[in-house]
Amino acid sequence: MSKLSHYDDSGSARMVDVGGKQSTRRTARARAFVKMSADALAALPDNPKGNPLEVARIAGIQAAKKTAELIPMCHPLPLSHVDIETAVTDQGVRVTAGAATTGPTGVEMEALTAASVAALTVYDMCKALDKGIEIRDLRLIEKTGGKSGDYRRPE
Secondary structure (H helix, E strand, O other), X not given: OOOOOOEOOOOOEOOOOOOOOOOEEEEEEXXXXXXXXXXXXXXHHHXXXXXXXXXXXXXXXXXXXXXXXXXXXXXXXOEEEEEEEEEEOOOEEEEEEEEEEEEOOOOXXXXXXXXXXXXXXXXXXXXXXXXXXXXXXXXXXXEEOOOOOOEEOOO
16 A cells, blocks of 8 residues: 555645646546435426526536635646536436646546535525435546546446
8 A cells, every 4th residue: 555645754744745746637527416306306497596507517616626725735726627517317416527737736636526516506506495415426437647647437
Protein backbone atom coordinates (compact mmCIF):
# COMPACT_ATOMS: atom_id res chain seq x y z
CA MET A 1 0.00 0.00 0.00
CA SER A 2 1.38 3.40 -0.93
CA LYS A 3 1.83 6.16 1.62
CA LEU A 4 -0.95 8.75 1.74
CA SER A 5 0.48 12.06 0.57
CA HIS A 6 -1.75 14.31 2.70
CA TYR A 7 0.14 13.43 5.90
CA ASP A 8 3.65 14.42 6.96
CA ASP A 9 6.08 12.13 8.79
CA SER A 10 4.56 13.03 12.17
CA GLY A 11 1.04 12.18 11.00
CA SER A 12 -0.22 15.75 10.68
CA ALA A 13 -2.40 16.68 7.74
CA ARG A 14 -0.73 18.78 5.06
CA MET A 15 -1.42 20.19 1.65
CA VAL A 16 0.68 18.43 -0.98
CA ASP A 17 3.12 20.68 -2.87
CA VAL A 18 2.22 20.24 -6.54
CA GLY A 19 4.48 23.09 -7.68
CA GLY A 20 7.00 20.76 -9.28
CA LYS A 21 4.45 18.65 -11.12
CA GLN A 22 3.91 19.08 -14.84
CA SER A 23 0.62 20.59 -15.96
CA THR A 24 -1.34 18.16 -18.09
CA ARG A 25 -4.94 17.87 -19.29
CA ARG A 26 -7.03 16.19 -16.59
CA THR A 27 -10.70 15.24 -16.54
CA ALA A 28 -13.05 13.47 -14.15
CA ARG A 29 -16.67 12.34 -14.10
CA ALA A 30 -18.68 11.50 -11.00
CA ARG A 31 -22.22 10.35 -10.39
CA ALA A 32 -24.88 10.42 -7.65
CA PHE A 33 -28.45 9.17 -7.55
CA VAL A 34 -31.44 10.89 -5.92
CA LYS A 35 -34.07 8.25 -5.12
CA MET A 36 -37.59 9.62 -4.67
CA SER A 37 -41.22 8.61 -4.84
CA ALA A 38 -43.17 8.38 -8.08
CA ASP A 39 -45.34 11.29 -6.93
CA ALA A 40 -42.31 13.53 -6.40
CA LEU A 41 -40.92 12.52 -9.79
CA ALA A 42 -44.21 13.27 -11.49
CA ALA A 43 -44.27 16.73 -9.89
CA LEU A 44 -40.77 17.73 -11.12
CA PRO A 45 -42.07 19.85 -14.04
CA ASP A 46 -44.56 21.68 -11.81
CA ASN A 47 -42.25 22.54 -8.90
CA PRO A 48 -43.26 25.98 -7.55
CA LYS A 49 -39.60 26.74 -6.76
CA GLY A 50 -38.63 26.39 -10.42
CA ASN A 51 -37.09 23.59 -12.47
CA PRO A 52 -35.16 21.45 -9.95
CA LEU A 53 -32.95 19.89 -12.62
CA GLU A 54 -31.87 23.23 -14.06
CA VAL A 55 -31.22 24.69 -10.61
CA ALA A 56 -29.24 21.55 -9.73
CA ARG A 57 -27.15 21.97 -12.89
CA ILE A 58 -26.21 25.52 -11.94
CA ALA A 59 -25.56 24.56 -8.30
CA GLY A 60 -23.25 21.74 -9.39
CA ILE A 61 -21.23 24.09 -11.60
CA GLN A 62 -20.90 26.58 -8.75
CA ALA A 63 -19.88 23.82 -6.34
CA ALA A 64 -17.10 22.54 -8.60
CA LYS A 65 -15.62 26.04 -8.68
CA LYS A 66 -15.68 26.23 -4.86
CA THR A 67 -14.23 22.80 -4.09
CA ALA A 68 -10.95 24.16 -2.69
CA GLU A 69 -12.97 26.29 -0.24
CA LEU A 70 -14.89 23.24 1.00
CA ILE A 71 -12.29 20.45 1.08
CA PRO A 72 -9.30 21.58 3.18
CA MET A 73 -6.43 19.96 1.27
CA CYS A 74 -7.73 20.58 -2.27
CA HIS A 75 -5.82 22.98 -4.49
CA PRO A 76 -7.68 25.81 -6.22
CA LEU A 77 -7.73 24.88 -9.89
CA PRO A 78 -8.45 26.85 -13.05
CA LEU A 79 -11.33 24.74 -14.34
CA SER A 80 -11.67 24.84 -18.10
CA HIS A 81 -15.03 23.06 -18.11
CA VAL A 82 -17.73 21.77 -15.78
CA ASP A 83 -20.88 20.03 -16.92
CA ILE A 84 -23.84 18.55 -15.08
CA GLU A 85 -26.25 16.11 -16.70
CA THR A 86 -29.46 14.89 -15.10
CA ALA A 87 -31.60 11.99 -16.18
CA VAL A 88 -34.99 11.11 -14.75
CA THR A 89 -35.49 7.38 -14.24
CA ASP A 90 -38.43 5.46 -12.81
CA GLN A 91 -36.73 5.51 -9.37
CA GLY A 92 -35.35 9.06 -9.23
CA VAL A 93 -32.79 11.39 -10.77
CA ARG A 94 -29.30 10.37 -11.89
CA VAL A 95 -26.77 13.22 -11.70
CA THR A 96 -23.52 13.02 -13.65
CA ALA A 97 -20.89 15.73 -13.24
CA GLY A 98 -17.77 16.31 -15.28
CA ALA A 99 -14.81 18.61 -14.69
CA ALA A 100 -11.69 19.43 -16.69
CA THR A 101 -8.50 21.43 -16.26
CA THR A 102 -4.95 21.67 -17.47
CA GLY A 103 -2.94 21.68 -14.30
CA PRO A 104 -0.62 19.87 -11.89
CA THR A 105 -3.33 17.90 -10.05
CA GLY A 106 -6.58 16.14 -10.88
CA VAL A 107 -10.20 17.22 -10.79
CA GLU A 108 -11.77 14.18 -9.14
CA MET A 109 -12.81 16.18 -6.07
CA GLU A 110 -14.35 18.89 -8.24
CA ALA A 111 -16.47 16.33 -10.11
CA LEU A 112 -17.51 14.59 -6.87
CA THR A 113 -18.37 17.91 -5.20
CA ALA A 114 -20.40 18.99 -8.23
CA ALA A 115 -22.37 15.72 -8.30
CA SER A 116 -23.07 15.83 -4.56
CA VAL A 117 -24.22 19.46 -4.49
CA ALA A 118 -26.38 18.97 -7.58
CA ALA A 119 -27.99 15.96 -5.87
CA LEU A 120 -28.49 17.97 -2.66
CA THR A 121 -30.15 20.70 -4.70
CA VAL A 122 -32.64 18.23 -6.21
CA TYR A 123 -33.33 17.07 -2.64
CA ASP A 124 -33.83 20.64 -1.43
CA MET A 125 -36.23 21.52 -4.20
CA CYS A 126 -38.31 18.34 -3.82
CA LYS A 127 -38.26 17.67 -0.06
CA ALA A 128 -41.71 19.22 0.46
CA LEU A 129 -43.16 16.45 -1.74
CA ASP A 130 -41.22 13.51 -0.33
CA LYS A 131 -39.56 13.40 3.11
CA GLY A 132 -38.03 10.01 2.25
CA ILE A 133 -35.74 11.17 -0.57
CA GLU A 134 -32.35 9.46 -0.46
CA ILE A 135 -29.06 10.47 -2.05
CA ARG A 136 -27.16 7.33 -2.99
CA ASP A 137 -24.13 6.00 -4.79
CA LEU A 138 -21.87 9.05 -4.98
CA ARG A 139 -18.81 7.79 -6.84
CA LEU A 140 -16.06 8.56 -9.30
CA ILE A 141 -16.91 7.13 -12.72
CA GLU A 142 -13.68 7.96 -14.54
CA LYS A 143 -10.64 10.18 -14.56
CA THR A 144 -7.96 10.92 -17.11
CA GLY A 145 -4.46 12.38 -16.95
CA GLY A 146 -1.83 12.68 -14.28
CA LYS A 147 0.90 10.42 -12.99
CA SER A 148 -1.50 7.62 -12.02
CA GLY A 149 -3.01 7.56 -15.51
CA ASP A 150 -6.56 6.92 -16.57
CA TYR A 151 -9.19 5.17 -14.49
CA ARG A 152 -12.65 3.91 -15.41
CA ARG A 153 -14.94 2.32 -12.82
CA PRO A 154 -15.98 -1.15 -13.94
CA GLU A 155 -19.71 -1.37 -14.66
